Amino acid sequence: MGLPTHTARRHLLSGLAALGLALALPAAAEAQVELKVGYMKHPIQDASLDMMDKWAKANNVKLTRVAMAYNIFMEKVTATLTSGNDQFDVIWHNDDWGQLWEKWLEPTDDVAGMDTMSKSPLDAFWSADKKMTVVPMAYTVGTFFYRSDLVKPEEVPKTFDQLVSVSQRLQKEGKVKWGYVGGMSFNNTWFAQWWTMWANNCDIFHPLFERDNVKLKAAGFKPAIADPCHRQVIEFWWDAINTHKISPPGMTAYGRNEANALFMAGDAAFTLVDSTHYGDFMDPNKSKIVGKIGMAPFPVGPNAKVPTAWHEIWGWGIPKGSPPEKKKLAKAMLGAMMLDEEGQIEMWKKTGGPPPNNKILAKIAATDPVFKQLQNAVFDQKPVTHSAYYFAEWPAVHKAYSDVTIKALSGKREDIQKTLEEGAPLLTKAATN
Amino acid sequence: MTIPVADLADPPKPPMFGERQRFMLLLIAPAVVALIFFQIVPILTGANASFRDWSLHDPKYTWVGLKHYWYVLSDPGFVWTVMPNTLVFMAVSVAVSLVFGLGLALILNRQFAGRAVLQTILLLPLMVAPVVAAIMIRWMFNDQFGIVNVVFEALGLPQQPWLAQRWTAFGVILVADIWLWTPWFALLLLAGLQSLPKEPFEAAAIDGASRWRVFRYLTLPMLRSVMVVCIVIRGIDAFRTFDIVWTISAGGPARSTELFSIYAYIEAFQAMNFARGSAAAIIGAIIIVVLAMVVFRLLNRWMEVSK
Numbered sequence: 001m002g003l004p005t006h007t008a009r010r011h012l013l014s015g016l017a018a019l020g021l022a023l024a025l026p027a028a029a030e031a032q033v034e035l036k037v038g039y040m041k042h043p044i045q046d047a048s049l050d051m052m053d054k055w056a057k058a059n060n061v062k063l064t065r066v067a068m069a070y071n072i073f074m075e076k077v078t079a080t081l082t083s084g085n086d087q088f089d090v091i092w093h094n095d096d097w098g099q100l101w102e103k104w105l106e107p108t109d110d111v112a113g114m115d116t117m118s119k120s121p122l123d124a125f126w127s128a129d130k131k132m133t134v135v136p137m138a139y140t141v142g143t144f145f146y147r148s149d150l151v152k153p154e155e156v157p158k159t160f161d162q163l164v165s166v167s168q169r170l171q172k173e174g175k176v177k178w179g180y181v182g183g184m185s186f187n188n189t190w191f192a193q194w195w196t197m198w199a200n201n202c203d204i205f206h207p208l209f210e211r212d213n214v215k216l217k218a219a220g221f222k223p224a225i226a227d228p229c230h231r232q233v234i235e236f237w238w239d240a241i242n243t244h245k246i247s248p249p250g251m252t253a254y255g256r257n258e259a260n261a262l263f264m265a266g267d268a269a270f271t272l273v274d275s276t277h278y279g280d281f282m283d284p285n286k287s288k289i290v291g292k293i294g295m296a297p298f299p300v301g302p303n304a305k306v307p308t309a310w311h312e313i314w315g316w317g318i319p320k321g322s323p324p325e326k327k328k329l330a331k332a333m334l335g336a337m338m339l340d341e342e343g344q345i346e347m348w349k350k351t352g353g354p355p356p357n358n359k360i361l362a363k364i365a366a367t368d369p370v371f372k373q374l375q376n377a378v379f380d381q382k383p384v385t386h387s388a389y390y391f392a393e394w395p396a397v398h399k400a401y402s403d404v405t406i407k408a409l410s411g412k413r414e415d416i417q418k419t420l421e422e423g424a425p426l427l428t429k430a431a432t433n
Numbered sequence: 434m435t436i437p438v439a440d441l442a443d444p445p446k447p448p449m450f451g452e453r454q455r456f457m458l459l460l461i462a463p464a465v466v467a468l469i470f471f472q473i474v475p476i477l478t479g480a481n482a483s484f485r486d487w488s489l490h491d492p493k494y495t496w497v498g499l500k501h502y503w504y505v506l507s508d509p510g511f512v513w514t515v516m517p518n519t520l521v522f523m524a525v526s527v528a529v530s531l532v533f534g535l536g537l538a539l540i541l542n543r544q545f546a547g548r549a550v551l552q553t554i555l556l557l558p559l560m561v562a563p564v565v566a567a568i569m570i571r572w573m574f575n576d577q578f579g580i581v582n583v584v585f586e587a588l589g590l591p592q593q594p595w596l597a598q599r600w601t602a603f604g605v606i607l608v609a610d611i612w613l614w615t616p617w618f619a620l621l622l623l624a625g626l627q628s629l630p631k632e633p634f635e636a637a638a639i640d641g642a643s644r645w646r647v648f649r650y651l652t653l654p655m656l657r658s659v660m661v662v663c664i665v666i667r668g669i670d671a672f673r674t675f676d677i678v679w680t681i682s683a684g685g686p687a688r689s690t691e692l693f694s695i696y697a698y699i700e701a702f703q704a705m706n707f708a709r710g711s712a713a714a715i716i717g718a719i720i721i722v723v724l725a726m727v728v729f730r731l732l733n734r735w736m737e738v739s740k
Contacts, residue, residue: 249592
């Protein structure tokens with residue numbers, strides 16, 4: 001005699017439920033947690049992500065890389081952060097937009113290895129309640145590169161004037177087409193206008209070299225771009241392009257990609273870019289100048305006596321919108337990256353990006369001849385300046401600065417001062433919104 | 434005798450939509466939903482933002498009235514650079530693309546060997562993403578590596594820093610846009626040409642009319658309705674061009690090649706003022722609606738007169 005139909009159905013359903021539960025439980029226990037990282041495709045970031053990947057694989061975490069273009073990165077991630085959604089669990093963070101995101105990022109003071117980092121490069125990343133909001137990935141240091149096969153170390157230009165004369169000599173000898181190439185267009189301002197501005201003992205706002213927002217505000221965000229020290233810088237570039245012809249006529253429209261392409265093609269003797277591009281310069285698949293590159297301190301302008309330098313960092317941030325369990329994992333992963341000695345040394349060798357962990361950096365400095373050059377070119381130089389300002393309106397100021405100086409460089413030489421004077425209020429307007 | 438209650442009640446109303454209408458509504462429902470979520474809601478959000486203190490990094494959402502509209506309309510850059518650039522871009526791009534497109538359509542409307550191959554080749558730009566085309570063009574006009582300067586050098590002409598000066602950069606952007614859109618005009622005008630009745634052309638041939646007279650007095654008038662539609666659609670599209678300008682010049686040098694969409698983007702996403710960017714976008718939308726209506730009416734009147 002069989003069971004009544006409804007009893008049989010109930011047994012069947014119970015059996016199926018038990019089977020489903022039995023199948024689901026181990027699957028749930030083994031399910032990988034996914035951490036999504038928003039980043040820019042760049043050798044240094046890929047190297048840092050490789051370290052994270054190592055940790056992720058060992059901890060059953062799936063690491064998903066979401067690449068975004070540099071040109072839209074800050075805008076895109078800002079919109080994502082303020083919407084509070086959990087699109088990313090980790091994002092690339094940079095001192096240029098340090099203060100912009102302080103409200104939206106998780107404190108990182110408790111991440112392992114944070115105590116191994118120098119303090120000054122972290123100035124951009126403090127939140128209003130004095131919490132750190134970044135985990136460093138690498139130093140980004142503006143580095144003056146020269147062609148070591150064409151210029152002996154003692155011939156490397158130490159002043160702007162020497163940069164012109166050495167460049168012209170090399171051009172005359174037919175060794176290079178151009179003396180100096182560097183990005184100039186927004187937002188590549190560091191690689192021409194800004195390094196020369198700081199190397200000429202000048203800055204964007206008064207008081208010069210001040211980065212305390214309270215003091216800058218008290219001074220009314222008074223621009224220094226029409227000051228003589230700044231005019232000298234713009235006149236230097238105008239002459240470099242139009243009079244001395246040591247730089248290409250189209251350089252005002254160059255980003256760093258165009259400038260790097262010229263340098264790697266062997267067409268230019270000097271450039272200035274982040275040291276993180278050294279890996280590209282030394283990649284035989286991309287570069288014709290492998291093994292022919294030296295690094296030196298910045299040439300100095302007429303208004304300065306000693307070279308300057310900046311050492312900022314690139315880092316990673318953890319959005320507040322990420323779920324708590326993922327934030328915890330992200331912190332563990334970034335801590336592992338900070339302490340990954342083997343990975344950080346590998347990153348330096350592959351890319352030229354100095355590791356943020358000072359203990360590891362010291363080990364590299366003791367043995368690596370290339371790092372010794374970089375140390376002389378950048379880390380040993382005083383004074384050190386910050387290569388950005390740290391208030392939320394900084395991106396708008398940067399854009400306004402770029403527009404004013406490019407306009408001055410695109411016009412007549414005799415109009416430079418007038419253009420700078422007319423443009424100066426735009427910087428104050430951008431800073432005070 | 435009592436009358437059943439049911440018989441006293443009003444006869445049942447016919448449903449608002451018949452079965453056929455309901456089916457049609459069902460078919461368009463996905464498109465309507467997509468339109469609401471991806472067009473209407475963002476427009477309303479942007480319009481709402483344009484009246485508020487809404488920075489991208491720290492939105493306060495407080496009501497500020499027309500402050501952002503006033504800022505945009507009193508910005509000399511918007512009034513004296515952005516709007517003239519946009520209108521010149523729109524006029525030149527549409528006019529030149531129309532002329533080239535018409536020329537191509539007339540060629541393709543004839544029978545000759547290899548016509549199909551030529552037609553495919555001419556339509557290639559339509560298949561290229563504008564950003565990809567713009568990257569190609571940017572490198573073609575690079576002052577050091579670009580093929581254009583190589584040709585200039587071979588011809589003994591001075592090499593140009595194309596993207597470093599306002600009008601040459603603007604010219605490069607126009608070249609890219611015209612190259613991209615000429616096939617679109619050609620395609621639509623060719624369809625228009627092939628749909629024209631044959632009799633007037635046969636009559637003109639019997640009368641011994643010259644090619645030019647046939648084109649001037651038959652082809653062009655009969656093709657006008659297609660041309661008007663092309664001009665209005667493409668004009669609106671040209672007004673809001675973003676991708677190729679952003680890729681080729683990003684509005685530079687020094688904001689001198691900015692169009693209205695680039696201006697709105699820079700205000701919203703580089704200056705981080707979402708409200709101001711939205712206000713600029715709304716102002717642009719109003720301008721293009723008015724402009725499209727004026728152009729449409731003018732062209733319509735022109736067509737009526739020419740009839």
